[in-house]
Amino acid sequence: MAGAAECGGGSVALVELSRVERDMEIAAIRRLLHDKLGAAVGVVEEGPHYESIRIDDDAVERAAMLLRDTPELRFDCLSNLSGCDYPGRGAIDIVYDLYSYEFDRSLVLRVSTRRGDPLVDSVERVWPAANWLEREVFDLLGVRFRGHSDLRRILLPEDWVGHPLRKDYVEPEQYHGISTVRESMLGIRSGS
């Protein structure tokens, strides 16, 4: 990471540089996973800023276990777990941002699940941090996690209907009799 000092401080340049550095590794990691899990491990997806390994939704936990326990990988930390809705593809993507404190190395896993019935393996047993992160994805995107110990809504009330971060989400007109639409004094309708 020492290269950042010379590159003039632009954060763009920094990200580009680290991408180059990690380029060799990700292919190797993919090969390692592929040897163990077979077809469940997909291709390395290249984006402009970083690349990820695509995994099948029912192989996530096994992959996670491997990534955490393989001595030369040691991804001991689940840094972030995000979900993103792609109605165009009819899929919801779950993105796992892994980090290894031992080797100072990042890795991104990507799982696509069907939008109609989103179901993904839980990685809670691999990284306890996933507990709340998965609950959050469940709450806001409606993705269910297989094997999660306590899959409840976390940020929204228990009786909330719908998952707000889905692209086709329509805010209900009212919640418990309280209108969610605020009438403007000037007659301009605001709210959703």
Added chain:
Amino acid sequence: MEGLSAEVVVFFFLAGVAVVGACGVAFATHIVYSALSLMLSFLGVAGLYVMLDADFVAGVQLLVYVGGVVVLTLFAVMLTQGIRDVKVSNRSAGRGFGLLTVVAVFALLWRSFQAAQWHRPVEYLAAESSTAAVGNALLGRYVLPFEVASLVLLAVLVGAVVLTRKETAESE
């Protein structure tokens, strides 16, 4: 009118407090109220001690019974009740047995009432410490019973410690 001197009024007031308190203990339907009535009764008795110029005993009555016994009782009751919404109430335990107890206690009281010499100090006793007298009696004439009592209390203390420790050990 001799019979209604200030002292008599005060006496009946204090005795009334003690009796009302005692009745409260027996009749209150709520155990917390029972415990508080007990305190009232103790306070009345402490007042009676003061009237008898036994101020040291009165002080100890306050310290031990009001400050210790009642508070511990309340403590135990509240610990079990307030927190866990347990309904604790008094229940009468058989009329016959109760009647028997009442008769026995009254017989005892009557006997002591008759045996007592109803000698009253005629004039107001100037403040003279009963503390010294109590101290002398405890460390002089009654030293043996005093020490025996303290030994018994010590044994009780040790026993209590052993009992509670055993229970805690079992729970683990």
Added chain:
Amino acid sequence: MSVEIEFTDDHGSAGGFATEEMTLNMGPQHPSTHGVLRFVVKADGEVMRRAVPDVGYLHRSIEKIAEKVGWHGFMPYTDRVDYVAAMTCNQAWAMAAESLGGVEVPRRAEYCRVIAAELGRICSHLLAFGAMGMDIGAFTPFTHAIREREMINDLLEELCGARLTFNYLRIGGVAWDLPPDYAHKVLRFLDRFIPLVDEFDDLLSNNKIYIERLADVAVISPEMAIAYNLVGPNLRASGVDYDLRRDRPYSVYPDFDFTVPVGKGTWGSVGDCWERYIVRLHEMRESAKIVRQALEGLPGGPVIAKVRRNFKPPAGEVHIRVETPRGDQSWYVVSDGSERPYRVHIRTGSFSAMSIIESLSNGLMIADLVALIASLDVVAPEVDR
């Protein structure tokens, strides 16, 4: 007199020494929950069996808002992610947008960002320090800390006109250059402030009662800290020597010389509440060092790059990690090439810190829970966003 006890509900174990547990509702309105948090506490007297955090009371849908407002327009909302340390959240968002849009930030702007962010870090740690003292029952450190924080607020107000939600950063740089004579004012403040940290040590850190209350309480092992993704000072207090500013440098942090304080187990174990406390105190000194160096090495030039008003970064996604006062804040930002972000997800330090509380709670006392929450420096809006 016989006492009849009717149990209104079934209680505990059959046989043996049954302890009666009570359920306590700590929050959402409670003095020590630092905002609006709720804990459902199962306690056996003063000793807790379980404390289950219940969050969401401050959920303001910032991630959803991001999808509705433009790239520039989202900047003020990032202030609200963690209003105790708004500058670093600004920075994360700016970095995400810049890296997606390929914007080169002028060097002077990066320096301004670092100065603002580090002053904000001192601000946030001062609040954590004071609030922690207050939660343990000492009120004076709080007012002393707030007094100093007020001065930083004055400085930041001079910089950007706001005292809490700064909105100072812009995509491509910062909104304004440093005001005239600013370096002098900041340095004068730092000269005053750093000896005062020693005063804080005298007043609180080395107080016997304070140590007794915190040492060896709620110890988090390094393995556990990493598994629960504890970040920032909380992670370092557990003995993991890791700081994004040094180990995955961003912005101009490689230019500066500073040390990363790590928990040493001075009075108890590594990873106890006292270590989490003292790491923050040391970090204030280090931040002051960084600010000093940044002011001395401030380069000339513009403070903002040319960015189109209608900023549309090309499609793509980026993971940005920024060291905020509450640790590594991880932003996942997706762009679909339109004028609005497609998806923004923020994983904050307080979020993971809250998630560890339940597994630590067994056997702690209620007073310890207060100490634990304070030592994790949880800020409620950052948990809920």
Added chain:
Amino acid sequence: MLEFLNGLAAANPEVPGVLLRVAGMLAFGALVVFVFILPVAGITSWVERRVWARIQSRIGPNRVGPGGFLQWLADGLKNLLKEDVIPQAVDEPLFRIAPYLVVAGFVAAFVAIPFGGSLIIADLNIGILYITAITSLVVVGILMAGWSSNNKWSMLGGIRSATQIISYEIPLGLTIFPVVLVSGTLSTQGITAAQGWAPHTWHMFHNPFLLVSFLLFFVCALAEGNRTPFDLPEAESELVAGFATEYSGMRSLLFFLAEWGNLYVIGALVATLFMGGWQVPRFTDDPTLLAVAQFFTIFLKAYFWVFVAMWVRATLPRIRIDQLMALCWKYLVPMALLNTLGTAFFMVLFPEGSLVVRIALVAVVLAIIFVFARRVRFHLARARGLGYGAV
């Protein structure tokens, strides 16, 4: 006061003496409550807030009256006028009575607290025993408040308070023993009379054990008064407001009245037991002048300790309940017992006391104060150097 009442009784033989005495005591008691206790408790609240503010580099209440001096009256009036909220789920009779019981407990303690050689409501010959006994009414009141509020936080506060006060009553009583041994009486006036006005004649310098006793007594008294670092029953950050959580308006104020009034009781007891009470040099034969001097002497001594309690409260964090119990049973009780034994031995060795020991102890205390003053000077100088001279 008794002489005065006896004189009154002699002048009016037709009125029964007892009645006169009771009426006299009631009148004097009412005088003490309304002219002394209420203002002192109120003003203490103002002083505490000002002292706190200075320590915390704030200003404190400064709007009502000169320097905010009348703030306590304003607060009292405001609270009197506020709605007396009785939550629906509380046990109403107990909820209503509890604050009065607490106030009664602490006001009753004033009966045996001397204000001067002739100024005392009743010089009970079990004075000090009476004070420790009657204050247990406060516990009952607090327990009642905690339980009747039907709130788990109040309940925990009440339980903590009861545990704490019952536990600390034991070392508190034990630290009084040496004083009683030395002065040979339980009466507060008798204890004062056994000391002189000069510091070396005070009980705290009688022997080393008494000096330790004095420190232990102050610690225990702070704990009995629920003051920081022993303010667990109303620990704001843990139990919201402890047993007083559900109270509002005047009832809530009564608890605070008891707390601030209690501070004076603590100070007066420390002054009486260990610091020579109202003893002044006999500079005049005028009894009125002497009484005034005595009153101010004990008041200032007591208020010094009130100030120390405020200072401590502004400085120290709060300890935890298990540490509180450990401190009491593992350290304070054995030490207090040891002090009693030590004092007894000392009295056998030196039946008349020892002037050398007294002077030496005064010297030791002076040395400690000197070292402390130097530290304070150092910190003040440092603060001034940082620009905190005038806040």
